[in-house]
Amino acid sequence: MTTDWTESLPESAQAFLEGRKLDEVECIISDLPGIARGKAVPATKFARQKNFHLPDSIFFQTITGDWSDANDSDGFIEKDMILTPDMSTATAAPWTGDWTLQVIHDACDRHGKPVPYSPRNVLKRVVDLYHAQGWEPVVAPEMEFYLVARNIDPAKDIKPMMGRSGRPAAARQAYSMTAVDEFGPVIDDIYDFAEAQGFEIDGITQEGGAGQLEINLRHGDPVKLADEVFYFKRLIREAALRHDCFATFMAKPIADEPGSAMHIHHSILDRETGKNLFSGPQGGETDAFFQFIGGLQAYMPAAIAVQAPYVNSYRRYVKDHAAPINLEWGRDNRTTGIRIPLSGPEARRVENRLAGMDCNPYLGIAASLACGYLGLMEERWPSKQFKGDAYEGEGDIPRTLGEALDTFEEATALHEVLGPEFARVYGIVKRTEYNEFLQVISPWEREHLLLNV
Template sequence: MADWKDQLPEAARTYIDGQRLDEVECIISDLPGIARGKAVPASKFARQDYFHLPDSIFYQTITGDWGEAAGDDGFIERDMILKPDFSTASAAPWTGDWTLQVIHDAYDRDGEPIPFSPRNVLKRVVQLYHDKGWKPIVAPEMEFFLVAPNVDPAQSIKPMMGRSGRPAAARQAYSMTAVDEFGPVIDDIYDFAEHQGFEIDGITQEGGAGQLEINLRHGDPVKLADEVFYFKRLIREAALRHNCFATFMAKPIEDEPGSAMHIHHSIIETETGQNIFSGPQGGETDAFYNFIAGLQNHLPAGLAVMAPYVNSYRRYVKDHAAPINLEWARDNRTTGIRVPLSGPEARRVENRIAGMDCNPYLGIALSLACGYLGLTQQERPRRQFYGDAYEGEGDIPQVMGNALDLFDEATALHKVLGPDFARVYGIVKRAEYEEFLQVISPWEREHLLMNV
């Protein structure tokens, strides 16, 4: 790997140009989307073609416990072979020295991709599209809260203190004054993103107190998932510089809107470069309707991937800026599936179901998998919805346990995402859910202790 720096993206080469590179962080996403890996001296990284981590990192719950997902061989923590994808090399500008991050892909000893590694799951789904002569394009939107430091889980989460010395206020959507309150944090987000070579399409104030949204430019699903994976760390580091926390919890504050990761989809025909959602005269095609139908028909069974924690389901509350059903409509933000205003060449379908707490690789993979099933099975959607969809009935699971039951039975989705991934994911998430059920909440103590 003597010439490995020649393989780096331009932004990474610019960042280290004229500097002594100290360290390389070799990282991979686990199931929750946490960066796992090793930090190694740059000189050592230059001499290694791969490194090892145990496959058990994919069996771990968000609390650090373990799901019994190791398979027939038992929990022997077999080593995986992790190889760098140099196209993902990116600065870590918040560190005290000159450091790069490089995302790695996981393989077994036979050179086969580890099927329950989230990045491999997304690559598998994208390849299914390529095999059909299609190129999927996505554009994620990231919502998150900047909150006051919270080191005591027993205390409720509060909005951060703004630049004016007043706490961030709710119901200030699209307010530039509200954005200015977070100016120093946003400045660091922009600076970090520039160092990392990421293009932000815009930052806006959302409806929650201290809630912001970052839109990314559309592009390749794996590349965009990499960016969201990196962005979560980038934003957290920027917030810590200014005595606040950035949180991607789906519902961190009571009576405030939740945080979503809306995903815009379009599909390009590889041979012609044409958007398959638009016909020669600019009209909507069968493929457009098939994709919508795939989301309507299969998202309930996949919700456990897009809403991966018990807190995720607190977001799906009527009239709180989150969908409660899978109706579809044009230019209507109350529906779970929205068709934004656009010309025929940019016609796209927006999935508004996913929470920002989902693993970006898995959330995008699941959304594409649902659309793929709709396309390949030529499914037909329900009639377009007109009016306020919050007035309708909900048609998505309301608790994690029900969502896991549906996911465990979703054999069609398992085939697209990979049966081994589905097995491991279901076991780990079930272990997480059962651990949560052992916790007695303050609400139960307050209302049940002396009253029942």
């Protein structure tokens, strides 16, 4: 990397640094939960280095920081990965006190092969399978999250944040502009940070929960959009901290409020013609459209362990509470797990409403695309279109993490798409986390069982 490397940075990064001296570069990579891991280095050192190293054991840690027994046959020796910067991801860290850039890195082993359990590599693997068929997958994620009061005592319930009016954020005010105005200062910083980072927000709306917001992103390349969601989670947290509140992406942070989802819209283009594979020459729905839906229906039960990765994730799947519990598909029907939004033929797409916002964006998008890919390759046909209120059914997805992991571990076809070694490591890490959770005695148990059983 030459001393003038900043001249090849993305336009937004160059604009951020215009007339300023770059102090530091954060070299980062996503771990399994989606936490940014890496190193901060002086800009002068970054200009001289081609890559840096981190141990592969960062992918074997649980969300609590404990270690799972997910190492390979070499044993737990913490082999170094070679991390190489993807300079197209270079972007500002505008909340820092000095002039700092963030750069996402790709992970390879000492032989130059992609590390199979690095989440970004998992998504790239799935996208490459589409490319091999002459297809270009396109996604558009929607991010739901809560702004909540600071909570530094895990024993206490999470409360809505205090709004601009001095009153706690109100629930059941979906799409209210007044409710959005309550969070004006935080939203202003989110917009400012996003602009500095070169991200285009399609819109911000108030959702149904107290202090719950949704940000929609423009459709595009799956890896690029996953990078943006990865960055956005950090960006939003930093904006919230400036205003004495927390941003949380937990699937179900407040007991009586709706959960937070990461809805994923999918379409597929022909790489040669640019045409939407879901629409025929006369604008009608194609076999590929139905087969993609069929794949989601067939394989989403196994993929739920990736899209709902924690015990808390399953608290979101509550009947009649703004989260799907089924794999039905319907047109313009938000009670179905698979929704076909209103659109013209060119924009025809399929929305997966099952993924939680707590999932790793690379893995959540990869799992959803993998299900659709299998449907296309196996020419699966979906069930009959559902009409009416799908909440009236009993549901057909796993309802606990243990059940979801059982289903995931048996899904060899899904493993082949995501990568068998990723599936092995992911299953072991999540089992370890689940066992950690089972060792914790909850307040409910102490309240109702201590003296009654």
